[in-house]
Amino acid sequence: MDSALNSSAGNGSDALNATVRFTATPEGTALAYGSLLFMALLPIFFGALRSVRCSKSKNGGEMPETITSRDAARFPIIASGTLFGLYLFFKLFSQEYINLLLSLYFFVLGVLALSHTISPLIASVFPASFPNKPYQLLFTQGTGENKEEILNYEFDTKTLVCLLLSSVVGVWYLLKKHWIANNLFGLAFALNGVELLHLNNVSTGCILLGGLFVYDVFWVFGTNVMVTVAKSFEAPIKLVFPQDLLEKGLGASNFAMLGLGDIVIPGIFIALLLRFDVSLKKNTRTYFYTSFVAYIFGLVLTIFIMHTFKHAQPALLYLVPACVGFPVIVALLKGELTEMFRYEEEASEEAGTDSESEKKDQ
Numbered sequence: 001m002d003s004a005l006n007s008s009a010g011n012g013s014d015a016l017n018a019t020v021r022f023t024a025t026p027e028g029t030a031l032a033y034g035s036l037l038f039m040a041l042l043p044i045f046f047g048a049l050r051s052v053r054c055s056k057s058k059n060g061g062e063m064p065e066t067i068t069s070r071d072a073a074r075f076p077i078i079a080s081g082t083l084f085g086l087y088l089f090f091k092l093f094s095q096e097y098i099n100l101l102l103s104l105y106f107f108v109l110g111v112l113a114l115s116h117t118i119s120p121l122i123a124s125v126f127p128a129s130f131p132n133k134p135y136q137l138l139f140t141q142g143t144g145e146n147k148e149e150i151l152n153y154e155f156d157t158k159t160l161v162c163l164l165l166s167s168v169v170g171v172w173y174l175l176k177k178h179w180i181a182n183n184l185f186g187l188a189f190a191l192n193g194v195e196l197l198h199l200n201n202v203s204t205g206c207i208l209l210g211g212l213f214v215y216d217v218f219w220v221f222g223t224n225v226m227v228t229v230a231k232s233f234e235a236p237i238k239l240v241f242p243q244d245l246l247e248k249g250l251g252a253s254n255f256a257m258l259g260l261g262d263i264v265i266p267g268i269f270i271a272l273l274l275r276f277d278v279s280l281k282k283n284t285r286t287y288f289y290t291s292f293v294a295y296i297f298g299l300v301l302t303i304f305i306m307h308t309f310k311h312a313q314p315a316l317l318y319l320v321p322a323c324v325g326f327p328v329i330v331a332l333l334k335g336e337l338t339e340m341f342r343y344e345e346e347a348s349e350e351a352g353t354d355s356e357s358e359k360k361d362q
Helices: 010-022 026-056 069-092 097-124 159-175 180-195 203-220 225-232 246-251 261-280 286-309 314-336 335-343 345-361
Strands: 003-011 065-066 134-141 148-156 197-199 238-240 254-259
Touching: 026 180, 026 197, 026 238, 026 246, 026 254, 026 261, 026 314, 065 069, 069 097, 069 203, 069 225, 097 159, 097 180, 148 159, 159 180, 159 238, 180 197, 180 238, 180 261, 197 203, 197 261, 203 225, 203 261, 203 314, 238 246, 254 261, 261 286, 261 314, 286 314, 314 335
Parallel strands: 065 197
Antiparallel strands: 003 254, 134 148, 238 254
């Protein structure tokens, strides 16, 4: 998982030389960092809103994946193993072939993620009279009683339009590796992550963010592993924006970058607080807006320190204390700290499922 805020030029050895030659202008630097901040806020805000609808959805294809405390405790270890494994791969094998395989893999994932992201927008564009025909892609093995369902994908005409548009972006990314195509896929991955990955309670969120806080600090400050992987890894797992856009236009190559982990990890915690706000039924979004402002503060602080010290920063070092600390302080002041930590999303969902089954039995 890439979780560092960094500034680099291009890729490979040529990029290292370019870093020495190129000095970003204050205007170019401000535009790049401001754009990264804006792009980071989009998937968090809209992903959190969509996570509320997702938690209430009865559509099996949109059911969220719940992260438990055990998952949260193991996640930094799994992420560390994955990160170090990628580092070894880039050291031992040709970077060109690894990135080719990764490009094909992320092409498929990116098309699906972007299609899911834009589907509500596309659905709203079509008129009510549009003939939206349903389809089903069914793949089984065996016959009779031994028949086993391997793939059962239901979709409609609107979904096909979304997949077609997303595939155009995917082909653009495969052929050109353009930073705009990279960002479209990256934003889609981040929004889907915030929408579909749900923490079951605030305690689990604290465990996850605390573990990744240590993970991020160690791999950025303790080693060169994360920065090396971030610069070598040609996949849409980071948002990038050129600092030389004003000089070179869309062909710019000196990028500031922000790992998707710095968006998704705090984002799923912020989305949890929004769902907690909804559960209070007070028609306020106090904890959501508090944590959202805290995220802005943490990311701006990260950018400021990185720009001041000219060194890649573990963004979670600043984001985690802000995103956890601000809402906890507000809960203490409002006398709702116990209620916040008692909020159990999974239990409420199971209760809703049980009540529905009881109605059917009656």
